[in-house]
Amino acid sequence: MRILVTGGAGYVGFPLCQKLHRRGDHVIVVDSLATTAGREPALAAFADIKRVDITDRAACLSAIVEAEAEVVVHLAALHFIPDCNRRPADAVRINVLGTQNVLDGCAAAPSVRRVVVTSSAAVYPVSDCFMRETAKAEPSDIYGITKAVNEGQAAELARATGISTVAVRLFNVFGPGETNPHVVPAIIDQLRAGKHRLDLGNVSPKRCYVYVDDVVDGFEAIAGAVLPDRFTTLNLGTSEEASVGELIDMMSAMLATRLEVANDPERRRPSDRQYLRCDPTLIKSLTGWQANHSIQAGLRQLLASEQLL
Numbered sequence: 158m159r160i161l162v163t164g165g166a167g168y169v170g171f172p173l174c175q176k177l178h179r180r181g182d183h184v185i186v187v188d189s190l191a192t193t194a195g196r197e198p199a200l201a202a203f204a205d206i207k208r209v210d211i212t213d214r215a216a217c218l219s220a221i222v223e224a225e226a227e228v229v230v231h232l233a234a235l236h237f238i239p240d241c242n243r244r245p246a247d248a249v250r251i252n253v254l255g256t257q258n259v260l261d262g263c264a265a266a267p268s269v270r271r272v273v274v275t276s277s278a279a280v281y282p283v284s285d286c287f288m289r290e291t292a293k294a295e296p297s298d299i300y301g302i303t304k305a306v307n308e309g310q311a312a313e314l315a316r317a318t319g320i321s322t323v324a325v326r327l328f329n330v331f332g333p334g335e336t337n338p339h340v341v342p343a344i345i346d347q348l349r350a351g352k353h354r355l356d357l358g359n360v361s362p363k364r365c366y367v368y369v370d371d372v373v374d375g376f377e378a379i380a381g382a383v384l385p386d387r388f389t390t391l392n393l394g395t396s397e398e399a400s401v402g403e404l405i406d407m408m409s410a411m412l413a414t415r416l417e418v419a420n421d422p423e424r425r426r427p428s429d430r431q432y433l434r435c436d437p438t439l440i441k442s443l444t445g446w447q448a449n450h451s452i453q454a455g456l457r458q459l460l461a462s463e464q465l466l
């Protein structure tokens with residue numbers, strides 16, 4: 158099968174492309190490589206790379222049409238929330254206009270039969286419930302707003318063209334290879350520097366974490382699933398949650414050392430919801446996917462991959 162992955166050089170995209178290649182797919186990557194250029198040689202070993210900025214409409218459309226892909230997985234985005242808050246116009250330009258270009262490319266490509274658009278748990282309202290896909294989108298920042306718009310754009314593609322389209326509400330991913338300075342890589346960087354007193358922001362909010370290899374398996378399952386509706390919204394995550402403080406306690410036990418937190422006001426996000434909880438029932442029932450890694454197991458693999466264990 159020919160599969161096109163936008164953002165294929167990124168945190169999720171790179172291992173997804175590797176897995177698709179290993180199972181025998183022909184992988185085409187559309188990526189500007191703006192922040193991930195260092196991965197180009199490794200990616201070029203198994204994927205066709207089209208170095209295209211998705212906000213360049215003409216280049217984006219022709220890259221997608223020429224790829225003759227059956228499946229398009231759209232991951233490219235401005236994703237790091239502090240960056241989106243600092244550069245809201247860029248967040249809208251890349252995430253909304255760029256996504257429209259990708260979807261218009263899919264509509265113009267006769268080969269495409271499944272489009273997977275990456276949304277986010279950030280579309281959910283502030284709540285302590287385990288969120289189901291039926292919950293109304295009520296994002297609380299510009300990033301989440303762009304992702305909620307992406308879901309509408311994806312639904313419109315399905316309605317207008319009949320292409321089977323899925324919006325994936327991805328929860329917090331963790332594991333090796335992270336590209337953005339989220340909290341887990343911030344902890345790892347400090348551990349690698351030999352620190353035991355870690356400078357971190359707010360450590361009390363809880364998140365449902367999903368291990369990166371499970372995310373890759375999830376996208377693979379969604380790309381190939383036979384789905385009853387032309388447009389589907391799916392959570393991709395687990396219902397296992399932890400606070401940053403609890404992650405640090407788990408790592409302390411694994412490393413047999415006492416890690417402490419020094420609260421760093423610079424790292425505190427201005428607004429940080431206490432919970433963002435995932436109900437993964439629907440994805441399991443429609444695709445069979447479920448996570449294989451607990452938070453503990455994923456952390457252990459992460460520490461081992463960093464040679465900290």
Ligand SMILES: NC(=O)c1ccc[n+]([C@@H]2O[C@H](COP(=O)([O-])OP(=O)(O)OC[C@H]3O[C@@H](n4cnc5c(N)ncnc54)[C@H](O)[C@@H]3O)[C@@H](O)[C@H]2O)c1
Binds near residue numbers: 163193211232275329
């Ligand atoms: N990582 C997470 O925890 C998480 C959680 C929820 C949703 N998501 C979503 O999943 C997707 C993938 O996230 P990720 O963590 O792999 O992000 P990432 O930042 O590692 O990768 C994004 C990739 O997109 C590319 N890109 C960015 N702007 C582009 C543009 N204008 N044109 C072409 N390529 C461009 C980058 O070069 C990069 O290779 C994103 O849509 C993100 O919003 C991620």
